[in-house]
Amino acid sequence: MDMGLKLGFAYRIIKLGGSLITNKNIPYSFNEEIVRRIAREVKMFYPLIIIHGGGSFGHYEASKGDKIKTVIAMQELNLKIMKIFYDEGINVFPLPGRFFSIDIVKRYLQERLVPVIYGDITESGKIISGDDIAILLGKEFNSRVFFATDVDGVFINGRVAKEVNSPFIDDLSSSSFDVTGGMKAKIQKILENCIEALIFNGRIEGNIYKALEGKDIGTLVRCKNDNK
Ligand SMILES: Nc1ncnc2c1ncn2[C@@H]1O[C@H](COP(=O)(O)OP(=O)(O)OP(=O)(O)O)[C@@H](O)[C@H]1O
Numbered sequence: 552m553d554m555g556l557k558l559g560f561a562y563r564i565i566k567l568g569g570s571l572i573t574n575k576n577i578p579y580s581f582n583e584e585i586v587r588r589i590a591r592e593v594k595m596f597y598p599l600i601i602i603h604g605g606g607s608f609g610h611y612e613a614s615k616g617d618k619i620k621t622v623i624a625m626q627e628l629n630l631k632i633m634k635i636f637y638d639e640g641i642n643v644f645p646l647p648g649r650f651f652s653i654d655i656v657k658r659y660l661q662e663r664l665v666p667v668i669y670g671d672i673t674e675s676g677k678i679i680s681g682d683d684i685a686i687l688l689g690k691e692f693n694s695r696v697f698f699a700t701d702v703d704g705v706f707i708n709g710r711v712a713k714e715v716n717s718p719f720i721d722d723l724s725s726s727s728f729d730v731t732g733g734m735k736a737k738i739q740k741i742l743e744n745c746i747e748a749l750i751f752n753g754r755i756e757g758n759i760y761k762a763l764e765g766k767d768i769g770t771l772v773r774c775k776n777d778n779k
């Protein structure tokens with residue numbers, strides 16, 4: 552099994568996709584039971600950095616163009632996640648994407664907190680994707696980034712690919728609200744930044760635990776000359 556050397560590093564960086572924690576086709580639909588199960592699966596791992604996306608909260612409001620509703624929707628989604636994770640015994644601390652910096656993340660970790668960073672919007676209306684933040688963290692900590700989504704991996708020619716090294720993938724997008732480019736943009740950014748990422752289905756019970764442990768599930772995305 553090719554776990555990738557990057558898994559040997561200490562940090563577990565996981566992005567909880569909006570497609571996993573919400574139903575992206577139904578505005579403001581939150582998958583509470585899934586989030587509770589995710590909390591139980593991630594809690595054995597530390598240091599842990601969590602990022603979450605906008606799903607049918609942020610993407611829905613952003614697609615309608617109101618920045619204040621968007622920022623509130625993201626705060627609402629983050630609060631729902633925070634409460635569940637804290638209930639499950641995880642010392643989470645929120646970090647809105649518009650205030651993100653590597654230094655702040657390091658400070659949280661020094662306090663033994665689990666940063667929960669999220670996709671966001673700035674006062675001038677610029678969208679900040681959780682994907683970009685996850686990728687930056689992967690680079691900074693030289694760690695594999697785990698993208699938990701609602702699909703088994705990346706589909707190419709109708710099948711889940713074991714590994715992807717190019718941005719040419721099938722287009723299965725179904726969400727009408729996505730404002731950050733969906734799966735295709737995710738893959739492009741992972742490859743451009745030459746980090747290593749695992750895209751997998753977080754809806755299947757046990758998968759998040761398996762992924763964080765280094766099990767060979769989903770699709771590994773990495774650039775071809777990435778021999779690190
Ligand atoms: N070739 C493909 N393989 C896998 N999924 C694909 C493909 N093309 C499009 N998709 C879509 O990508 C979606 C996941 O990407 P998306 O960016 O919506 O995820 P996310 O990170 O969970 O969302 P968010 O941006 O809200 O955090 C899947 O629900 C699927 O419908």
Ligand SMILES: C=C(C)CCOP(=O)(O)O
Nearest residue numbers: 604605609670680681731
């Ligand atoms: C839509 C907003 C506000 C954030 C999007 O973040 P992403 O879902 O991680 O791309």
